[in-house]
Amino acid sequence: MHVMPAQQAKNQFGDLLMKAQHEPVEISKHGKRVAVVISPEEYDRFTELKLQSLKAVLAESLAQAEKGELHSIDDVFGPLTQDELNGH
Structure with a gap:
């Protein structure tokens, strides 16, 4: 860089x-x-990766909720927030 x-x-x-x-x-x-x-292309790739990550977290959370495994909002979204802080 x-x-x-x-x-x-x-x-x-x-x-x-x-x-x-x-x-x-x-x-x-x-x-x-x-x-x-x-570049705009790099920004678009980054945005798409963030969206894919959010979809994966939501899908996992829905699957857990369907099994009756409920978690706090911090448990669900905490890893996403931490990844963003770490630049991932």
Whole structure:
């Protein structure tokens, strides 16, 4: 992944957009990661993966509910939230 300081991203925005078409570009400010710029295609793939993950969690939860195994909302959606926090 290419890393670009925020000031450079601002000054070379066109270059940033070109690089993001080929690989994610991490934007940093004062040495801290503040954003990642990705291509529309990569964003669409990411969104589809999140949707598939949500569908899998819901299907598992429905199957458990049909067997009478009820869980709290945190038990059901906690793994999704944790995955998002970890960047998955």
